[in-house]
Amino acid sequence: MSGWSSSADGLSPQRAIGLGPTVGQVEAGPLGEEVHAAHVVALLALPGMGPARLGRLLSRHGSAERAWQQVAAGVSEAVFGQLGRRGDPVALAAAWQAAAAGVDPRARWQAHRAAGVVVLAKGGYGYPDRLVGDLEPPELLFAQGDIGLLGHPTVALVGTRRASAYGLRLARSWGDALASAGVVVVSGLAAGIDAAAHQGALDGLERSGCTPGPVAVVGTGHDVCYPASSRALWRRVADVGLILSEAPLGTRPEPWRFPARNRIIAALADVVVVVESHERGGSLSTAEEAAARNRVVLAVPGSVYSPASVGTHRLIAEGAGVAVSIEDVLLALGSRRPGSTPQPLPPTAPLGDAVRSGAGPMAEQERNLLDALGWEPTTLDDLVLRTAWSLDTVCAVLNQLQRLNLVTQAGIWLTQRGD
Amino acid sequence: MVSLSIPGEAMLASISSSVLRGVDGVPVTVEVHVAGGLPAFTVVGLPDAACREARDRVRAAVLSSGLRWPQQRITVNLAPSGLPKAGSGLDLPMAIGVLVASGLLDSQRVADVAFLGELGLGGAVRPVAGIVPLVEALAERTVVVAPRCQAEASIVGRHCVRAAPTLAGVLAALEGSAPWAVGPSPLDRADSAAPISSGDLADVRGQPLARRAVEVAAAGGHHLFLVGPPGAGKTMLAQRLVGLLPLLEPSVALETTKIHSAAGERLPIGGLISWAPFRAPHHGASMAALVGGGSSWLRPGEISLASGGVLFLDELAEFTPAVLDALRQPLEEGRIRLARASGSVSFPARFLLVAASNPCPCGNAGTPQPCRCSVAIRRRYRRRLSAPLLDRFDLRLGVQRLDPERLTIGGPEESSEVVAARVAAARELARHRGVGANRDLAGALLERHAVLGSSGRALLTDALRQQRLTARGVDRVRRVARTLADLAGDAGAELRDEHLSLAMYLRAEPEALLGVEP
Numbered sequence: 014m015s016g017w018s019s020s021a022d023g024l025s026p027q028r029a030i031g032l033g034p035t036v037g038q039v040e041a042g043p044l045g046e047e048v049h050a051a052h053v054v055a056l057l058a059l060p061g062m063g064p065a066r067l068g069r070l071l072s073r074h075g076s077a078e079r080a081w082q083q084v085a086a087g088v089s090e091a092v093f094g095q096l097g098r099r100g101d102p103v104a105l106a107a108a109w110q111a112a113a114a115g116v117d118p119r120a121r122w123q124a125h126r127a128a129g130v131v132v133l134a135k136g137g138y139g140y141p142d143r144l145v146g147d148l149e150p151p152e153l154l155f156a157q158g159d160i161g162l163l164g165h166p167t168v169a170l171v172g173t174r175r176a177s178a179y180g181l182r183l184a185r186s187w188g189d190a191l192a193s194a195g196v197v198v199v200s201g202l203a204a205g206i207d208a209a210a211h212q213g214a215l216d217g218l219e220r221s222g223c224t225p226g227p228v229a230v231v232g233t234g235h236d237v238c239y240p241a242s243s244r245a246l247w248r249r250v251a252d253v254g255l256i257l258s259e260a261p262l263g264t265r266p267e268p269w270r271f272p273a274r275n276r277i278i279a280a281l282a283d284v285v286v287v288v289e290s291h292e293r294g295g296s297l298s299t300a301e302e303a304a305a306r307n308r309v310v311l312a313v314p315g316s317v318y319s320p321a322s323v324g325t326h327r328l329i330a331e332g333a334g335v336a337v338s339i340e341d342v343l344l345a346l347g348s349r350r351p352g353s354t355p356q357p358l359p360p361t362a363p364l365g366d367a368v369r370s371g372a373g374p375m376a377e378q379e380r381n382l383l384d385a386l387g388w389e390p391t392t393l394d395d396l397v398l399r400t401a402w403s404l405d406t407v408c409a410v411l412n413q414l415q416r417l418n419l420v421t422q423a424g425i426w427l428t429q430r431g432d
Numbered sequence: 433m434v435s436l437s438i439p440g441e442a443m444l445a446s447i448s449s450s451v452l453r454g455v456d457g458v459p460v461t462v463e464v465h466v467a468g469g470l471p472a473f474t475v476v477g478l479p480d481a482a483c484r485e486a487r488d489r490v491r492a493a494v495l496s497s498g499l500r501w502p503q504q505r506i507t508v509n510l511a512p513s514g515l516p517k518a519g520s521g522l523d524l525p526m527a528i529g530v531l532v533a534s535g536l537l538d539s540q541r542v543a544d545v546a547f548l549g550e551l552g553l554g555g556a557v558r559p560v561a562g563i564v565p566l567v568e569a570l571a572e573r574t575v576v577v578a579p580r581c582q583a584e585a586s587i588v589g590r591h592c593v594r595a596a597p598t599l600a601g602v603l604a605a606l607e608g609s610a611p612w613a614v615g616p617s618p619l620d621r622a623d624s625a626a627p628i629s630s631g632d633l634a635d636v637r638g639q640p641l642a643r644r645a646v647e648v649a650a651a652g653g654h655h656l657f658l659v660g661p662p663g664a665g666k667t668m669l670a671q672r673l674v675g676l677l678p679l680l681e682p683s684v685a686l687e688t689t690k691i692h693s694a695a696g697e698r699l700p701i702g703g704l705i706s707w708a709p710f711r712a713p714h715h716g717a718s719m720a721a722l723v724g725g726g727s728s729w730l731r732p733g734e735i736s737l738a739s740g741g742v743l744f745l746d747e748l749a750e751f752t753p754a755v756l757d758a759l760r761q762p763l764e765e766g767r768i769r770l771a772r773a774s775g776s777v778s779f780p781a782r783f784l785l786v787a788a789s790n791p792c793p794c795g796n797a798g799t800p801q802p803c804r805c806s807v808a809i810r811r812r813y814r815r816r817l818s819a820p821l822l823d824r825f826d827l828r829l830g831v832q833r834l835d836p837e838r839l840t841i842g843g844p845e846e847s848s849e850v851v852a853a854r855v856a857a858a859r860e861l862a863r864h865r866g867v868g869a870n871r872d873l874a875g876a877l878l879e880r881h882a883v884l885g886s887s888g889r890a891l892l893t894d895a896l897r898q899q900r901l902t903a904r905g906v907d908r909v910r911r912v913a914r915t916l917a918d919l920a921g922d923a924g925a926e927l928r929d930e931h932l933s934l935a936m937y938l939r940a941e942p943e944a945l946l947g948v949e950p
Contacts, residue, residue, distance in 0.1 A: 174806070174807055175802075175803070175805075175806055175807060177802045177803075178798070204807045205807065240807070242811065319802050320802055320804075321802050392641075392830075392832055393640075393641050393937055394638065394639055394640055394641050394642075394832070397640045397641075398638065398640075404640045404641065404644055404934065405916075405920075405930045405931070405933075405934055406930065408930060408933040408934040408936075408937050409929055409930035409933045409934075411933070411937075412891065412895075412929075412932075412933035412936065412937075415895075415898070415900065416891070416894045416895075416898070418898075422900065422944075423798075423944060424798040424830055424940065424944040424945055425798065425829070425830035425832065425940065425944075425945070426798070
């Protein structure tokens with residue numbers, strides 16, 4: 014109890030206990046359970062504070078306020094012995110005390126509100142149902158966007174950052190198809206597969222305007238976009254979907270945060286699909302967490318020569334389901350949630366079918382070029398060789414097909430859209 | 433004939449010559465003053481080291497030629513004295529000046545004669561670099577040079593070019609007691625030096641898009657960026673390109689020859705460079721090597737040596753980014769201006785840039801094989817190439833390693849000769865529009881000669897909306913479509929859809945080619 018009256022940062026007992034609105038203050042401060050949340054926010058901002066340490070700290074001290082006072086007083090090294098195996102307890106106590114000096118939990122809490130970040134406390138309003146009975150539920154979740162999205166069926170599309178063209182194409186097209194079927198796509202906003210999955214879901218939303226937006230669970234604070242190159246995608250997801258994080262504002266990316274983030278993705282998803290994973294990829298940890306939570310894990314097979322599919326092939330060998338079409342995913346989702354089998358929307362191919370069957374207004378040339386294109390990524394040079402047409406003709410017809418969205422291009426690779 | 437100098441009486445000689453400044457010659461008067469006093473030999477008028485060392489060469493050459501060296505005070509002034517002089521070309525005029533001033537040669541004999549040459553200690557007259565611009569700067573009717581320079585010096589065509597192998601030979605010929613040496617006579621322009629054997633376009637098989645890109649680059653002067661894994665034939669394509677370019681026009685040929693001459697490069701037999709040059713500097717090239725420079729003597733760089741022809745930069749991403757960004761001004765203006773404390777010069781640099789790069793350090797990004805590079809490494813590789821530089825390329829395309837089976841499909845491909853004829857015709861069309869090549873079409877000229885009809889406009893609008901084309905790319909696509917139409921013999925101002933389509937496929941976005949998301 015001597016902790017907070019002699020606190021190093023000079024926190025007055027009144028402010029430390031009360032946290033209520035003081036006279037003359039316009040904006041209302043946190044009340045009730047918000048007091049708890051405000052202290053957890055402050056605790057989470059301490060260096061090296063993860064879910065496990067936070068949980069032990071809270072159970073030891075009974076409340077977040079008490080825990081915060083002990084940390085700020087620097088007298089709590091006795092409890093650090095059980096806070097984790099790594100590190101020196103005395104040094105950690107000193108580091109925390111230094112980091113806590115001068116921090117006002119109330120100001121921290123209000124900074125989040127000012128930034129448009131909603132703080133969801135465990136058991137409180139808006140906290141996702143799927144996390145309530147979880148093995149390791151986050152004490153707090155920081156959310157930006159539409160919390161209601163988590164009421165829909167969810168599929169996590171995850172995979173490596175170093176993806177092949179095959180994986181990127183598949184993640185994007187399945188993200189699109191899942192969104193079009195009314196399924197929320199959950200992923201981690203990392204580069205590679207994650208970004209492609211989100212992008213696919215956004216494509217679906219853009220086309221129809223009424224499909225659910227994607228959900229992203231990130232490992233950094235809401236104001237720290239990682240990787241920085243995903244800034245535009247990040248903003249878009251926050252606009253039309255939902256971004257969740259366990260970390261308060263200002264949290265930088267640290268390696269240990271991503272596996273912790275993966276457990277939330279696994280917990281939020283009804284079905285986890287691993288699109289591509291290297292031999293020791295982070296998405297394998299998502300699969301493990303999902304299996305521990307009794308979620309369906311599906312893996313997408315790839316080429317046996319591709320290092321980006323070694324991890325997914327191992328998952329299959331260990332008993333994961335095989336997903337070779339979007340129907341596999343929807344079936345798994347349907348068996349998981351009886352009565353809520355989503356109705357796959359008709360694929361966006363009526364125009365393509367018209368062309369392919371010859372019923373549409375398209376000329377024979379267009380059909381012939383689609384036949385020559387086949388279903389594998391192909392270069393323009395190959396098309397010229399296969400059709401034996403002049404380069405000019407191939408380009409003119411191909412451009413027509415691209416304008417109709419029947420063919421997409423990535424670098425030099427042309428692909429027929431079949432989804 | 434030989435007037436002995438009277439001791440105590442000062443004698444003065446004034447001989448014409450020239451020195452290099454950048455790629456241009458500047459006339460210089462070598463004044464020699466011989467007068468009584470302690471024997472000495474001083475050179476004033478801002479000579480550089482090579483020029484100051486001329487004293488020893490000149491004295492030795494005069495003595496070796498069996499002539500008397502005046503045991504008097506000799507002062508050589510190089511006028512205009514404010515201009516720094518570099519090189520050894522003033523050896524011969526200094527020696528002649530000493531001979532005249534000491535009375536060994538009648539000053540009437542050197543009236544209206546200019547001299548250019550380095551002297552050996554034994555009296556031999558040696559060639560100097562940059563003889564073409566040096567001779568061009570001279571107003572005198574007769575120019576005396578080393579025999580090996582005679583053909584090169586004759587290119588200018590205004591002068592009576594004389595040559596003699598030794599200082600004694602020059603003296604004898606000036607006095608009329610011996611004939612001038614007969615150097616090789618300049619050959620006709622057409623059969624002057626054959627181009628570097630660059631291979632025939634018929635060897636490029638199974639890559640119709642790349643073949644067309646090379647043809648378009650040659651016809652429209654469009655800069656070309658090739659991205660592909662090792663073994664995709666990028667270098668082979670670049671070499672074929674130079675063989676498609678037409679012979680240089682006479683004025684361009686002379687300018688190019690001057691640059692090569694000033695840089696001390698070996699000129700072809702006959703002297704004049706009439707074929708488009710091909711320069712492929714290694715990616716370790718320094719700023720001075722690439723754009724030109726140096727401390728006292730500002731030497732033209734690779735971009736100027738490539739003027740009128742092709743500059744091929746292989747492994748573009750391995751060049752120092754600062755060096756690459758220095759290319760932007762010449763790409764825009766066709767000249768490079770170098771400023772140093774000692775003064776500034778401007779070199780022509782109107783080259784066709786062909787660049788090649790791997791898609792990423794391991795070479796597999798954007799190919800069916802998985803890339804071993806992390807996203808961060810690919811981004812870092814991409815960042816070495818600045819967006820403004822990549823924007824200068826009208827043609828950007830990916831090339832793939834060839835399957836052996838593809839090499840055997842289809843009939844024989846067109847040879848370089850057939851394609852070069854089409855290129856020449858297309859270049860002629862561009863000349864009628866008042867530009868050297870379609871690359872330079874801009875503003876009102878582009879509006880007049882690359883008209884978008886309603887269907888072409890719709891085609892480009894769709895591509896913009898689908899983000900297959902950026903707004904900056906529209907004009908470049910129009911220019912390339914114009915060249916495609918010219919090559920097809922279609923002189924109508926309105927662009928056709930097939931040419932616009934093809935032009936878009938010839939201009940891929942660099943991010944897609946380099947395997948990073950934009």
